Amino acid sequence: MLFNSLAFAIFFPIVFILYWFFCRKNYKYQNFLLLIASYYFYANWDWHFMFLLIFSTVLDYVSGLKIENAKSPTWRKFWLWLSIGINLGFLGFFKYYNFFVDSFAQLFEELGLHIDTWTLKIILPVGISFYTFHGLSYVIDIYKKKIKAEKNFVDYSVFVSFFPLLVAGPIERATHLLPQIQKARTFDYNKAVDGLRQILWGLFKKIVIADNCAEYANMIFNDSAHQSGSNLVMGALFFTIQIYCDFSGYSDIALGTARLLGIELLKNFSFPYFSRDIAEFWRRWHISLSTWFRDYLYIPLGGSKGGTWMKIRNTFIIFIVSGFWHGANWTFIVWGFLNALYFLPLLLTNNNRNHLEVAAMGKLLPSVKDFFKILLTFSLTVFAWIFFRAENLTHAFSYINGLFSKSIFTFPTLFPLPIIALTIFFFIVEWLGREDHFAIESLGLKFPRYIRWGFYYTLIILIFVFRGQEQQFIYFQF
Numbered sequence: 001m002l003f004n005s006l007a008f009a010i011f012f013p014i015v016f017i018l019y020w021f022f023c024r025k026n027y028k029y030q031n032f033l034l035l036i037a038s039y040y041f042y043a044n045w046d047w048h049f050m051f052l053l054i055f056s057t058v059l060d061y062v063s064g065l066k067i068e069n070a071k072s073p074t075w076r077k078f079w080l081w082l083s084i085g086i087n088l089g090f091l092g093f094f095k096y097y098n099f100f101v102d103s104f105a106q107l108f109e110e111l112g113l114h115i116d117t118w119t120l121k122i123i124l125p126v127g128i129s130f131y132t133f134h135g136l137s138y139v140i141d142i143y144k145k146k147i148k149a150e151k152n153f154v155d156y157s158v159f160v161s162f163f164p165l166l167v168a169g170p171i172e173r174a175t176h177l178l179p180q181i182q183k184a185r186t187f188d189y190n191k192a193v194d195g196l197r198q199i200l201w202g203l204f205k206k207i208v209i210a211d212n213c214a215e216y217a218n219m220i221f222n223d224s225a226h227q228s229g230s231n232l233v234m235g236a237l238f239f240t241i242q243i244y245c246d247f248s249g250y251s252d253i254a255l256g257t258a259r260l261l262g263i264e265l266l267k268n269f270s271f272p273y274f275s276r277d278i279a280e281f282w283r284r285w286h287i288s289l290s291t292w293f294r295d296y297l298y299i300p301l302g303g304s305k306g307g308t309w310m311k312i313r314n315t316f317i318i319f320i321v322s323g324f325w326h327g328a329n330w331t332f333i334v335w336g337f338l339n340a341l342y343f344l345p346l347l348l349t350n351n352n353r354n355h356l357e358v359a360a361m362g363k364l365l366p367s368v369k370d371f372f373k374i375l376l377t378f379s380l381t382v383f384a385w386i387f388f389r390a391e392n393l394t395h396a397f398s399y400i401n402g403l404f405s406k407s408i409f410t411f412p413t414l415f416p417l418p419i420i421a422l423t424i425f426f427f428i429v430e431w432l433g434r435e436d437h438f439a440i441e442s443l444g445l446k447f448p449r450y451i452r453w454g455f456y457y458t459l460i461i462l463i464f465v466f467r468g469q470e471q472q473f474i475y476f477q478f
Contacts, residue, residue, distance in 0.1 A: 001041055001044040001045070002470060002472065002473070003202075003203075003206070003250065003253045003254075003257075003473075004203060004206055004207055004253075004470065005470060007044070011037075011040075011041070012257065015033070015034075015037045015261075016260060016261070018033055019033055019034070019261060020187050024186075024187070027182075027183060027184040027185055028154070030185065031154050031155055031158050031181060032154055034158050034162060034163070034261070035154055035157050035158050035161065037163055038158065038161040038162055038163040038166060039053075039161065041163040041166065042126075042127070042161065042163070042166055042167070045126045045167070046123070046125070046126070049125040049126075052090065052125050052128070053125075053127075053131060053160075053161060056087060056090070056131060056132065056135055056160070057131075057135070057156070057157050057160045057161065059083055059086055059087070059135070060083055060087070060135035060136075060138055060139050060156075060160070061150070061153055061156050061157075063079045063080070063082060063083035063139050064138060064139050064142045064149035064150065064156075065149045065151075066079040067079045067080055067139060067142050067143050067149065068142055068148065068149040069149075076143060079139075080139060080140070080143045083135070083136070083139045084136060084139070084140075087132050087135060087136055088132075088136075090128070090132070091128055091129065091132050094123075094124055094125055094128060095124055095128070095129070095327075095328055096324075096328045126167050126476050127166050127167035127168065127476075129325060130165070130166070130167065130168060130169045130171055131160055131161065131166065133171045133289075133292055134159065134160050134171060134172055135160060136296070137171070137173055137174065137292065137295075137296060138156075138159070138174045140296060141173070141174055141175065146175065147174055147175055147178075150174070150178060152182075155178065155181050155182055156178075158181050159172070159174060159177050159178050159181055162177070162258070162263070164253075164254040164255075164257040164258045164261075164265065165254050165258070165265055167473075167476055168247070168250050168251075168254075168473055168475040168476055169251065169254070169268060169286075169288055169289070169475070170251060170254070170255075170265055170266045170267075170268040170287070170288035171266075171288040171289055171292050172265065172266060172288070173266070176266060177263070177265070180262075180263050180264065181263075185261070185262035185263070186262065187262065188262065191259050191260075191262070192259070192260050194256075194259060194441065195255075195256040195257065195258075195259030195260040196256065196260070197256070197438075197440055197441065197456075198252045198253075198255055198256030198259070198437075198438045198440075198441070199252065199253050199256035199257060199260075200256075200440070200456060200459055200460070201249075201252055201438055201439055201440045201459070202248075202249040202250065202251070202252025202253035202254075202256060202438075203249070203253065203463055204249075204426075204459045204462065204463055205245040205246075205248060205249035205252065205426070206245060206246060206249035206250065206253070206471075206473070207463050207466065207467050208422060208426075208462050208463055208466045208467075209241060209242075209245040209249075209422060209423060209426050210241070210242045210243075210244075210245035210246035210249055210471070211246075211467075211468055211471045212416075212419045212422070212466055212468065213238040213239070213241045213242040213245070213419065213423070214238075214242045214246070214471060215468065216234070216235070216238045216414055216416060216419070217235055217238035217239040217242050217389070219235075219414065220232065220234065220235030220238070220414060221235055221239065221389055221390070221399070224395070224398065224399045224402060225398065225402070227402065228405075228407035228408075228410050228412065228413065229402060229403050229404065229405045229406070229407040229408030229409070229410070230407060230408055230409070230410050230411060230412040231412045231413060231414050232399060232402050232403040232408075233403060233408060233412070234412045234414055234415070235399075235414075236382050236383070236385060236386050236389075236403070237382060239385055239386075239388075239389045240273075240378075240381065240382045240385050241423055242474075243385065243388070243389075243474055244269075244272070244273060245426070246471075246473055246474045246475070247269075247286070247473070247474060247475050248268070248269040249473075250473045250475065251268040251269055252438055255267070255268075255438075266287070266288050267287060267437060268286060268287050268288050269284065269285065269286070269287065270283075270284040270287065270358075271284060271358065271430055271431075271434045271439075272284035272285040273374075273378055273381070273427075273430075274358065274359050274374055274430075274431065274434055275355070275359075275374065275377050275378075276354075276355045276359060276370055276373035276374055276377060277346055277351070277352075277354065277355060277373065277377055278339065278342040278343050278346065278377060278380060278381075279343060279346045279347075279351075279352040279353070279354070279355075280354070280355040280356075280377070281377055281381060282339070282343070283356075289322070289325070290322075293318050293321065293322055294318070297317070297318060297321065298314055298317075298318045301313075301314045301317060301318075302314060304347065308348065311347055311348070312344065312347075312348075315340050315343060315344060315347055316337065316340045318340075319336040319337065319339050319340035319343065320333055320336045320337055320340065321336070322336050322339075323335050323336020323337070323339075324336065326388070329392065330392070330393050331387045331388065331390050331391075331392060331393060331396055332387075332388065334387045334393065334396070335384055335385075335387040335388045338383075338384045338387065339384055342380055342384070358434050358435055359374060359434070361435065362435075383400075386399055386400060386403075418466075422462070422466070429443065440455075
């Protein structure tokens with residue numbers, strides 16, 4: 001079930017009415033409703049994989065209780081590693097089995113040895129990377145005695161499977177979400193209106209910007225061998241805009257939907273394309289994943305407290321693992337490696353903690369220096385996204401080779417003015433709202449009501465006018 005589908009437009013109002021009008025007197029009834037709604041939401045993708053979600057939930061629920069009640073450190077470690085091993089085992093099988101089989105076969109072929117391989121037609125369960133990381137953070141936090149194990153199975157199940165975040169995040173922490181699930185929730189009109197604004201902006205980003213940019217990005221990437229250098233530049237730009245508007249659009253809809261139900265989810269994006277260096281970009285892009293890897297991988301490895309070699313090692317590990325998390329393809333690993341290269345000079349010169357505030361805080365325009373920093377960071381990011389989008393490494397290098405040809409100086413033949421104009425409008429709104437949680441959170445609130453509502457209706461009209469074929473969210477495949 002897609003957020004931008006008719007099915008969800010019917011599903012969510014029903015849940016909302018039952019939640020606030022029939023279950024409002026008891027949060028336990030609300031939680032039970034959320035669990036049923038979440039399982040129904042997930043089953044709409046493929047009910048066959050419900051067993052995997054439920055099994056993972058039961059595994060981590062039991063492991064958490066066993067870790068907390070274990071009478072010896074040995075048993076605590078046993079239950080921790082049992083949960084980690086089984087969770088990562090399922091994730092590895094469904095997501096990486098064929099990748100490793102094909103990679104080993106290719107390696108032996110290059111050594112002159114032919115081996116018969118056995119690959120499987122495996123369907124990747126939607127959301128498995130996200131709910132697996134939910135459960136892992138939960139059991140690890142219990143092991144580290146940061147939280148207590150949840151005794152109520154329904155409450156814990158809602159934490160894992162809450163439908164707004166189930167299939168594409170944000171990756172929640174038990175320390176943040178569980179306390180909200182465990183207490184009574186009352187309807188807050190102002191928060192509900194704020195949630196509706198965020199949903200509207202998320203739908204605009206997804207339907208108007210991302211889906212239309214996807215059409216041209218696919219057209220260029222799928223026929224890159226016959227495109228001019230300037231068209232290839234446009235293709236990389238279209239994909240850069242597509243992936244941000246697609247994924248952050250999903251996050252906006254998820255956060256807005258949760259807010260309508262009285263629940264606050266973790267912020268997942270903070271205007272990353274206005275970053276002034278790559279370190280700032282990664283503090284603003286897919287924040288829940290970046291902080292997850294920081295807390296559960298980078299810091300346990302020693303973080304940046306060791307010597308120079310340890311800093312370099314840990315930086316490359318974190319970025320390469322992040323790339324591999326995104327998909328079973330060498331292109332994602334190279335994408336992660338490239339971002340590590342971008343990040344390394346900042347780390348080694350102790351400049352990786354610069355720019356903690358948004359660019360041009362309190363000002364309309366950035367300084368000339370900040371403008372060129374933003375432009376450079378954006379350009380590096382566009383280049384890295386080529387590997388993320390390419391079908392394989394051969395395709396990626398072929399694309400880059402064509403991009404840096406003499407034809408880069410020609411005018412692109414694919415230059416859709418309406419989409420480019422809408423994209424410019426989008427970036428202007430994002431820039432003006434960059435100091436808020438989402439672009440239109442407070443934008444225009446001081447304007448007369450007719451202007452403010454005129455802006456909202458304009459967005460709605462654009463959504464219907466530029467609505468094309470229903471597109472699945474990119475991060476559903478991860």
